[in-house]
Amino acid sequence: MAARGRRTGDDWKLLTEACGALLERLPELVDEHLRGLVGHSPFYGHFLPYDQQWREAEDAMRIGIETMIAPRDSPRLDLECAEAKGRRRAQQGMPLELLVHAYRSAGYLVWDALLEGAAGREPARLAALMRSATTVWTAIDEQAAAATESYRTTELELRRRTDEQVQALLDALLEDRRTPGLAARAAAGLDLPEHGPYAVVVLRAERREPFHGPVRGAGYRFLWRMRADSEVGVVALGPDQGLDGVAALLDGWCAGPGGISPVVRGLAELGLARRLAELALRTCPPDAAKVVRLDQRMPTALVVSQPELADRLVTEVFGALLELEPADRAVLLETLEVWLTCEGSAGRAAGRLYCHRNTVFNRLRRLEQLTARSLARPRDLTEMTLALDAYRLRAAG
Structure with missing residues (x-):
């Protein structure tokens, strides 16, 4: 945390008087602040009810102004407020750049109001205010930085939780759990159509370095899951895409062995496709260097089953x-x-x-x-x- 700027006794007194005058004008400043935000981006007017926005803005501006004239050893309530706001805005889905703009906008508004209050008065008051500029802008910068760090931390946590939920949905599909509505929820979580052509790939785990996360290649979309002895991939196929392209693409990525299921017609059939892909893999000897399709290994699949x-x-x-x-x-x-x-x-x-x-x-x-x-x-x-x-x-x- 940066130290607050040095101030003489007279400067402190004059800044305190100026900030006190600002606190009396606070409702007016909050109204002007919110009008400016909505003028900058209409999104500000949609993510929260106006009354709630007004209360939050009033609280943040009041704490920020009071912090500028608080004793040096007092708790940084402004930073606590900024951290809380950063968390809320991340949870509400506001873009980070709009959050930072709101702090910058409030800072300029407060500074302009301080200069306006000193205009036309004795030169000493304006000179004292200018010497306090570092104090004012350091506080504003620290608040914006605290809100930004809190926002990013919360965003990462939300993304991690979302990824875990998505992976759990994918696992449930591959394990063929017959839960009502599972395919529809998975379609929304995975951003995939519930009905459409899919295939499943099972690769022996020891064959090479594993894939991580979604992989796209030649227009195909792959979602991968690591298991103890294999790596399982769900392949979303386009309307004109077939298994020949999947096999060729996988052969280019890895040396095998692996198995590809026949095409199934929706997320609800991924459990069946996974079992068929595992069966295709079982038709490969351990030293096989190819990824094979079940529909081209049917006689051998009958034997190993x-x-x-x-x-x-x-x-x-x-x-x-x-x-x-x-x-x-x-x-x-x-x-x-x-x-x-x-x-x-x-x-x-x-x-x-x-x-x-x-x-x-x-x-x-x-x-x-x-x-x-x-x-x-x-x-x-x-x-x-x-x-x-x-x-x-x-x-x-």
């Missing part, structure tokens, strides 16, 4: 294969996986495996013998494909 049946499928399809030496088994399964990736082309598979295409054919025939299934029969091919997915995910887990 039924772990007991998946284990039985591996045993039924790969029973004899599992009895081979690990190195031999790995070669055969790798050949099957590459052949499937190459859409059944033995020539392309051979290029990836660095072997002759006849070698690929020989390995595939051996797989058919060990599994008692034919890769030429669609049902057998489906079983072997699903069993391979289940085996890879079980081994990774």
Whole structure:
């Protein structure tokens, strides 16, 4: 807190007399002050009833004038008043610049009134008033600074509380709580439409540094929430936006693994979307470097959603294969996986495996013998494909 200016005994006496005269004119000064504020911005006339504004302005101006002539060791009631006003204005939503303008405006009004009271009198009175200018303006500056600091502190606290409430709404949606009116409240709190296309993204937590807060990219809006083992993002899609763009954007941001849900049609379905995104993530092995879409991983998703049946499928399809030496088994399964990736082309598979295409054919025939299934029969091919997915995910887990 800045010290009050030095004053001689005569200066103190003359300033006290001048301030006393101002206090007698206080109702007139308050009226003029409020007219000036409304003239500067009509907002002043809307945020509070006029009677309440008048009482608050009268109280603040009276305390401010009394402070200028109070003993040096007296409590700074003007700063307490300014702090309280700063809190109230932040809670009422008044812009900070209007609050500061109100203090500056009141300061100029008081100073002009002091000069007006000294005009036409003996020169000593005007000289004493000018020597007191530092005292007057220091008090006004301190009041404006106290109100500003209190306003900003309150604004930050209100923003923190609002953020916590918004995050709680988002959590409730993702946890699929069936609370009446939840989606509507969340739409208002999150500034999102209650009905519209959304998707949910679940990213494995250890993959990289987490996102914080809302993220926008390529016209998409993301809202992120950290969990113990994952990071969950809600994606608001535009009318012409789809999941291809979301997947491409996420692949550019992070190396995966992650899962993207199918599109749902409103905030009330985010809980379902979160579960489906988690299912998509479960189709990724731990070393996966991509963010995958559930609608492109449906067969694997069916496998991982039924772990007991998946284990039985591996045993039924790969029973004899599992009895081979690990190195031999790995070669055969790798050949099957590459052949499937190459859409059944033995020539392309051979290029990836660095072997002759006849070698690929020989390995595939051996797989058919060990599994008692034919890769030429669609049902057998489906079983072997699903069993391979289940085996890879079980081994990774």
